[in-house]
Amino acid sequence: MLPKRYLSARYARSGAMIVQKYIRRQRYVRYLQRYRYERHRYRKIGRFGFGKRDGVAGFFEEIPALILATIGMSIFFITALMAYSNYMGQQEAIKFVDDGDAFSKAIRNYKGLVYDADGHPIEGRFDYFKVPNLNVTNVSKDLNVKIKNRHFIVEIKDVSDYDTHYDVRIESSSREGLRRTEVLSTVYIRVTDDESHLARLITEIWV
């Protein structure tokens, strides 16, 4: 049923034009209704994050957060990797120093140096007769377990105020090493019951 205004004199034109205009108007109204309905629908669905408009916009909004998360993860993994590498290096260094210490103790108790004529060898009490006879071959053979095929230096330096000094220095290799550890200690060299010379003992191992 057409509204009365379309039948008034003011709009009195050909019937076809009136009908066309009416149809266009109706299409427009339906379009508006449809648009309002869709808008309402999209908003409702968009609350759950799956709507077309919200879904597309939300992805772009999350990109900075994704970058932050990636940077955070990267920092954490790099730090963990560095810490692990550092820790392993330290453990290796500590073990190497311990080996150097064990080698020094072995030298201090080495039967090729210690005075044992009285039947009571004492750590760090060397025999003046044995000191000059110290050599690489014997030390390598007798203390191979402690040396573990590493290169070594043993140096005994008599620092007493006597005229005769008992010094010795043996070196298994002249090759430079990447890692070296040096252990310093003090010993005494027994000459007679009344004469003992104070001496420095330097041991060094390297690979």
Place this chain on the structure above:
Amino acid sequence: MYDGMLFFVLMLLSSGIVMLTTLRASNQTNVNQNSYLAEYADSTLFALLKSTVNYTYYYDSSGPVLKQINRTNKMVSELLLEDIAVRYSDSTPDESLVNVFEKSIKDIADNATYPEYRYTLVAQYEDIRVEIRGKSVGALPMERHASFMELAGLEPINGKVVVYLYIWRR
């Protein structure tokens, strides 16, 4: 966005915790160095006390006549005990006790100590104290390692004399 920031902060905190843990593990190295220094102090004190001094002397001023006391091939421990005994019986000993007798001990101890270390050797009986300081050593530092031995005192001392060796890094 806020979730991302929160996650980032958490990751930074975790990284900090990991770094702190690593630093604590590195203290293990210091512990090893300290135990090594303690062993060095022990070996040095033992060897020093057992070693002998070729020749030294001091003047005995306790009697009416100044008398030279010569000591040959005496162990450092014996010299220290004699030093304490002399100081015990004579409250104002001759200067030679410090300038010659103790200096001979100082010379041998100086030679024995490696350049990277400093030391002070102390022998003590009650309030009598003999202190021999190494080269360019002032007061004892806060961080030091001490090794000590108890020795039976010489007559007229009827007790133990304690000998300390303090060692520290330069």
